[in-house]
Amino acid sequence: MRNLIGFILLLPLFINCQAEKNRISKYPAQIGDIVFDENVDEAEFKKCWPQDLSFQYYNDSKGVQYLGEKIKIERELKTLNLRDTNSSNGYITIRFVVNCAGKTGMFRIQEMNQNYEKFTFDKKFTHDILEFSKKLNAWIPKEYLGVKINYYQYLTFKIENGKVSEILP
Template sequence: MPDRENVIKYSGTVGDITFDETLDNADFKKCGPEKWRHFSFQYYQGSKEFSYKGEKIAVTEKLKKENIYSEKKISGYITVRFLVNCEGKTGFFRLQHMSPDLKDTVLDEELENKLLQFTKPLNGWMPKEIKGLKVDYYQYLTYKIENGKVSEVLP
C-alpha cells in the first residue's frame, strides 16, 4: 500500500500547477465536480483550435499595440503557462525562459515581467467542453524574442 505522504506530494498529472499562495490569486477556482478538480486538460484536448476570442491574431495585435521590448538585444523564448477554468477565467501563471538553443536561462527579468503582466489580463479565453462537460485546461503562450523584440507568439 502506498505511503499517503508520498502520494500527496506528486501531482495528479505530470505538469500540473499546484496553488502557491505567494504567486496565485486565492479567488481563482478550478471548476467541475470535486473528483475532477485534481485534473485539468491540456489546451489541445477537446478542440484543436486556439480558444481565444479573435484567435491568436487578436493576442498578437494587442501585443503590437503594447510595444513590449527589451533594451538588451537578447534572443530566446519566454513561455507563460496558465490554467483557464470552465468560466474562461485564468490563474496559476508560471514562467519559463529559454535561450535560442532551448536551454533554461534567464533572458531579461524586466521583459519577462512585462510579458507576464501583458498575459494575465487577456480576457478572451473560451471555456472548453469535452463530452458536454465544461472543463479546466492548461494554456500557454510562448513569446519568441529576437534582438530584444517579440517576433512571434506561439503556439
C-alpha cells in the same frame, strides 16, 4: 462464527484502504500539472469541478481558444511595443489554467535562449509579458462530453533581438 471469520479475513483490506487515503503524494497526477501556490497564485482563482483535473493543450486539436483567435492577441501585444534591454534571443513561455468560466490563473514562466537552454531575460521585460498574458480576458471555455472543463493553455513568445517576433503555438 462464519461472519467472524469473514470479518477477520477482510480486516486487512479495510485497514489498507484507510492508509491509502491518508497518504499524500509529492508528485502531481499528470506530468506538468500546475499545483496551487499561495505565494504566487491569486486566491480568488478557482478551478471548476473536478478541481484536480485539467485537460492538457494536446487533448484538443482546436488550437488557441481565444475570442478573436491568436491574431487578436498578436495585435494587442504589438501596441505595447515591449523590448528587452539586452536585445536577447530566445523564448518566454507563459503557462496557465483556464477554468470553465474562461477565467485564468496559476501562471508559470519558463525562459530559455535560442538553443533551448535555461536563460533569464531582463526582469521587467519578462514581467511585462506575464502581465500582458494575465490581462487577456477572452478565453473560450472548453467542453468535454457536454461538461465545461478546466484546461491548460500556454503562449510562447519568440524573442529576436529583444522584441517579440512571434507568438506560438
